[in-house]
Amino acid sequence: MAAAALMLVAPAAWSLGLGRMQVQSALGESLRAEIEVTSITPEEAANLRVRVAPPESYKAAGVDYNAVLPGTQVEFLRRADGRPYLKLTSERGVQEPFVDVILEINWSTGRLVREYTMLFDPPVTARTPAPAPAPLSGPAMSPATPVPAVPPRAAQSRPVPARAAPAEPTAPREPRTATA
Structure with a gap:
């Protein structure tokens, strides 16, 4: 009988x-993360208090208290569709690729302590196009005139005539049409 009474009280307590945490910032950026609240009663929501645990709690748990954590704000908010979530923000930039955070959540009928590990990716940098090469100064050069390649002949050699100066470019030729 006592066990049945305890089971009725336990779900309310x-x-x-709390669900998964979604980290929204990268290394070097100020901390931004959200945690989905999977279930909460109206009474719990009315007097919910959430904070980052003090350094003593980290020491007791054997977890490093990261420099980004002092001053980190935790807010209980609702999305446009009414779903509740916790929003973590800090003005300090994140300098470590991962940070452990311990949250203390208190309400009128209970208390919850939860640890999360946040992973931070390197910042995404926009690739800037390479600068265009500077124009060459000096006399303009005309394109080289192609010379047909002649395969070398083993036993014969002929003298090569001297190359004439390049001719002025001419207009493109009209395409020929076949006549019947």
């Missing part, structure tokens, strides 16, 4: 549920 533990109805607050």
Whole structure:
């Protein structure tokens, strides 16, 4: 009988549920992350208090207290569709590729302590196009005139005539049409 009574009370005491964390910032940027709240009663939401645990809690848990954590704000918010979530923000830039955060969540009928590990990717930099090469200064050069390649002959050699100066370019020729 006592066990049945305990089971009726336990769901009310533990109805607050937290889901996955989504990190929205990269290395070097200020901290931005969101945690989905999977279940919460109106009473819990009315007096919910969430904060980053103090350094003593990190020491007791054997977890590093990262320099980005002091001053980190945690807000309980609702999306446009009404779904609740926690928003973590900090003005400090994240300098480590991963940061452990311990959250303390308190409400009128309970308390929850939850640890998350945040992973930060390197910042995405926009690739800028390579600068165009500077124009060459000096006399303009005309394109080289192609010379047909003649395969070398093993036993014969002929003298090569001297090359004449390049001729002025002419207009393209009209295409020939076949006549019947």
